Amino acid sequence: MQTFDYLDHTTTSPIFERIVKRMHLDLPLLLALVLLCGIGLIALYSASGQNINVIEAQLKRLSVGFIAMLFAAQIPPRFYQFSAPWLFSIGLGLLAAVLVIGDINKGAQRWISVGGFSFQPSELMKLFVPLMVAWYFSDRPLPPRPLETLVATILIVVPVFLVARQPDLGTALLIGSSGFAVLWLAGLRIRTTFYLILTASACAPLFWMLMKDYQRQRVLTLLNPESDPLGTGYHIIQSKIAIGSGGLYGKGWLNGTQSHLEFLPERSTDFIFAVFSEEFGLFGIIFLMAIYLFIIIRGMQIAIHSQDGFTRLLVGGLIFIFFVYAFVNMGMVSGLLPVVGLPLPLVSYGGTSLVTLLIGFGMLMSAHTHRRLLSS
Amino acid sequence: MRDSIRLKDYYRENLLFSRRAYALIIAVVIFMILLMSRMIYLQIIQNDFYSTMSLNNRVRLVPIPPTRGLIYDRNGILLAENLPTFGIDLIVERTPDLEQTLEELADIIHIRPQDLEKFHRLRKRTKPFDPVPLRLRLSEEEVAKFASNRHLFPAAELTATLTRHYPFGALTAHVLGYVGRLDEYDLKKVDTKQYSGTRHIGKIGIERFYESHLHGSVGHQQIETNARGRIQRVLKRTPPEPGKNLHLALDINLQQKAMSLLKDQRGSLVAMEPFSGEVFTLVSMPTYDPNLFVNGIDQQSFDALNQSIDRPLFNRAIRGQYPPGSTIKPMLGLAALDNEIIARDYKVYDPGWYQLKNDDHKYRDWRRGGHGWVDYEKAIVESCDTYYYDISLRMGIDTIGRFLHEFGFGQPTQIDMGSEASGLLPSREWKYAFRNEPWFPGETLITGIGQGFFLATPLQLAYATSIVASQGHRTNPHLLRATSDHTSNNLDLVNHATKPPLSLKNPANWQLTTQAMVAVITHIRGTANSIADGLSYSLAGKTGTAQVFGIEQGERYEKDKVAVRLRDHALFVAFAPAEKPQIAVALIVENGGSGGQVAAPIIRDFLDFYFTEKSHADI
The missing domain is CATH 3.40.710.10 (DD-peptidase/beta-lactamase superfamily)
Known part of the structure; x- marks a missing residue:
């Protein structure tokens, strides 16, 4: 564990380091996040057809996101721990409300409007579910007993079910996986884990029946995209062409024909990874994945170094969300997973998920830096 | 047991958490490797396949039809020529108000109801940035009127196509025959690649017998299109080879x-x-x-010829x-x-x-x-x-x-x-x-x-x-008697059996x-x-x-x-x-x-x- 300590001593000047620390930020993580967002802007400039307005809009969102992160980092972990049940309850209430009074947009009921300001409660639950499960286990001896496991499972499954009903499969997947990541980190028995996976598989047909037609179609499309090349398979085929034609070195920045000639749908948002892969090739992908891996490992390292049970579980859950985001997006764009509509974290164009993710990183940094201040 | 107090063992919990965290990291790395192999599969192993697909996506080969060879009599008098005929195409996306444009155009050129009907039928199948033919074979007067009012119609384009014309008409009909619209029956007999841009083919007589001489070979334009088919730029152009001119023994x-x-x-x-x-x-x-047949003869005229007791179509x-x-x-x-x-x-x-x-x-x-x-x-x-x-x-x-x-x-x-x-x-x-x-x-x-x-x-x-x-x-x-090509005036004499x-x-x-x-x-x-x-x-x-x-x-x-x-x-x-x-x-x-x-x-x-x-x- 000592071996990871060198990561804390970056080559930047001590003054700069001190300022960063004073702001409760983690420098390696911050640099990696900024680098990722930079790559995102480069890819977005190409994907948007060199539209500077899109870049400006994304920069504005990033500013909001980083300010929110800074803000979240200032709040001590104790406060998060204290307010977790309240936040979770409010989030759950909003999720229930959205099913009743929510706005319907593109056939899905996800948004709720409060005084001219609309937002997705499911977005909040990405933070509140790991927060809640971490809180639940924070004072209990670990590994959890079966009854505690059951309670935690219910805490996860209820919001997942509500989000899936909207329907928003991608977010449901994220919320569920982050909750279970916390459960796993809390020491869920291997055998129980096995049973849970078995139960989930057994429920698959039930899940299939609950799915909407378009969701089923997406799964079928994944299995054989060529069966409907102009309909639902079009996204996957064009995206695979973009990635595959990129080759080792890529076609070069701004030279991706698949995106510039508009063959690739959703190229600024969910399918931006295909644009990036086409223009920067396998080398570009290796670089991008290395950054993602660095952020995840750095996050897990922070979790391991946390001293109290609440923060390490929270940090573990938050970082796992980030991983699932990245993996599911790259998996769906490359045709490994069905199209569930998750953006590539910090790279795709789009607001809410960006801000949520950065708030998550703010909470993570708060957990890390406040510990350090106390211990030193 | 149920009521016994479980104490938190911080050391054991730390150890447990670390083990679980490392397991998670290993899982993440495994998933990343899986993703990486997928990328290697797509970008290295399947690269050729997807590069071709990408090329086929964007590059379209547009044929340029060759100009048909001319036919002369033994004294060098032109018997079959290609005359430009003018038509009007409309590009729908350039009109703010299609109906109004059509009405205004009708003041200048004669638009029959069947022209309009055909236009609207074609329009539905055409993308808004592609031209849709509105009128064919404009009279000289109509061309002149349109040309002077052109600035009023940004959406309308004057198109010129070469149409076969037989200046001596009936005089040469039974010798030269005529060309007509390429139909499915013709396409079975010819190299469809060569005829990809061609609209007319020799149907009878010299025009049919020497089709291979007269037709020439097709040229191509490689154009880049976007996903909706809009042309972005021309990548390459291979000009067509015009057909050979024929010099007949006919006087x-x-x-x-x-x-x-x-x-x-x-x-x-x-x-x-x-x-x-x-x-x-x-x-x-x-x-x-024979000029009646070039762009399709109307049923009435055809019946008159075909059913005549004198059988004018019979050679x-x-x-x-x-x-x-x-x-x-x-x-x-x-x-x-x-x-x-x-x-x-x-x-x-x-x-x-x-x-x-x-x-x-x-x-x-x-x-x-x-x-x-x-x-x-x-x-x-x-x-x-x-x-x-x-x-x-x-x-x-x-x-x-x-x-x-x-x-x-x-x-x-x-x-x-x-x-x-x-x-x-x-x-x-x-x-x-x-x-x-x-x-x-x-x-x-x-x-x-x-x-x-x-x-x-x-x-x-x-x-x-x-x-x-x-x-x-x-x-x-x-x-x-002889053939010649478009570049030189030299006659290549033809030997007959x-x-x-x-x-x-x-x-x-x-x-x-x-x-x-x-x-x-x-x-x-x-x-x-x-x-x-x-x-x-x-x-x-x-x-x-x-x-x-x-x-x-x-x-x-x-x-x-x-x-x-x-x-x-x-x-x-x-x-x-x-x-x-x-x-x-x-x-x-x-x-x-x-x-x-x-x-x-x-x-x-x-x-x-x-x-x-x-x-x-x-x-």
Whole structure:
């Protein structure tokens, strides 16, 4: 564990380091996040057809996101721990409300409007579910007993079910996986884990029946995209062409024909990874994945170094969300997973998920830096 | 146990958490490796496949049709050209208000309701940035009006396409044929790649026969398009290769003369150069305007042409099969001499009829009282039927058939026009195969005067006559003399197939026959003596008057017309000058009556014109 300590001593000047620390930020993580967002802007400039307005809009969102992160980092972990049940309850209430009074947009009921300001409660639950499960286990001896496991499972499954009903499969997947990541980190028995996976598989047909037609179609499309090349398979085929034609070195920045000639749908948002892969090739992908891996490992390292049970579980859950985001997006764009509509974290164009993710990183940094201040 | 207090063991929990965290990291790394292998699979292993797919996505090959070759007559007069015709296309996305634009355009150009209907139908299938044709074939006035108001219509585009045009129209219809819209049937026969941009193809005549020369080869434009098909830029351009120009042996002035001589009559005139086989004139009357067919003829006009009793669409020169009548007598005489059936001084007494042994039937001569003693020359000059009954019977149908076959009867002449009829040279085998009957001697007799089953096309008659004129020289009749390409004015002369000459055992028999044919005109009792006056060149000819068969048809409907159509066909074959022939000609006038009185004067006028023209040209 000592071996990871060198990561804390970056080559930047001590003054700069001190300022960063004073702001409760983690420098390696911050640099990696900024680098990722930079790559995102480069890819977005190409994907948007060199539209500077899109870049400006994304920069504005990033500013909001980083300010929110800074803000979240200032709040001590104790406060998060204290307010977790309240936040979770409010989030759950909003999720229930959205099913009743929510706005319907593109056939899905996800948004709720409060005084001219609309937002997705499911977005909040990405933070509140790991927060809640971490809180639940924070004072209990670990590994959890079966009854505690059951309670935690219910805490996860209820919001997942509500989000899936909207329907928003991608977010449901994220919320569920982050909750279970916390459960796993809390020491869920291997055998129980096995049973849970078995139960989930057994429920698959039930899940299939609950799915909407378009969701089923997406799964079928994944299995054989060529069966409907102009309909639902079009996204996957064009995206695979973009990635595959990129080759080792890529076609070069701004030279991706698949995106510039508009063959690739959703190229600024969910399918931006295909644009990036086409223009920067396998080398570009290796670089991008290395950054993602660095952020995840750095996050897990922070979790391991946390001293109290609440923060390490929270940090573990938050970082796992980030991983699932990245993996599911790259998996769906490359045709490994069905199209569930998750953006590539910090790279795709789009607001809410960006801000949520950065708030998550703010909470993570708060957990890390406040510990350090106390211990030193 | 349930109530026992579990204490938090911080050390063990730390250890547990670390183990779980490392397990999670390992899982993450495994998933990342999985993702990485997927990328390697797509970008390295499948790279070629997806690169091709990407290229096919964006690059489209647009064919550029070649310009069709031109056709000239022997004097360099243009017979088939490509004229620009103008149309108007609309690009829908450029109009703020489509209906208003259409209304405003209607003030300038004439837009019929069916144009509008077609436009709206096409519009639904066309992308808004692609032009949709609104009007085709604008008049010059419309073009001028539109050009001066062009700035008012940013969405409208004047389009120019080259359309085949035949300046002489009906005059060349039966020679050149015409081009028409490429249809599915045509596409089965041609290389579809070569015709990918082509809209017209030769349907008939020279246009069809020399399609491969005239068409040229297609060019290509590589264009980059986006996902919606909008053209982004041109990547590469391979220009098309225009078709070759054809230089025909046809003389348009002679063609014109022949047509004006036939006027309202039905019939055909074919003239050719005996030694080279070049066809100067090929007329079939009545005729039609080939320009009607280029962009599709309307049903009404087509029905009028197709259902006309005069059959203007029927090319009589190469497809009309007529009993040749007495025009074959010179060849038949040569057959008898060459097969040593008769000697040059062989004589027959003609009482006005001929009778077979054991048969009461009298085979009549055309002259009631008969010709008296008839020798070889007199038989041709006066066209004595009895003489030919006699020698035909002596030869037998097999010898007749064998010898006349050498003159090209009963087989296509291989003229470079296609869809030629082969006529009918009857034989025992033919009759047994098609009628399931044996050959009767009486049928040999009437074959000997070019009647009965015997059928020949005007072209076959002209060819056979040119063989007599050239004393056995045989070159397939043809229209194409030379080709040239668009870059140079050099003519590439075309060689045509020749057959080994027809040689007689005694070549002097050629002269004997030619003399007799000259006497047909010069002799006072010659059947074509009426045209002898003031002849400035030596002319050898033979008249023919063919009886019309197939009376039954149409008799009930139009009695007075049928009566006309029951009359004999008038025929005349000739060559001149007799001693050194430059032109051989065959003429048939349907239901014209006597060959000597109707057909021969036309040939006289035609040849007079030919020699006058020629002397002008020589000066």
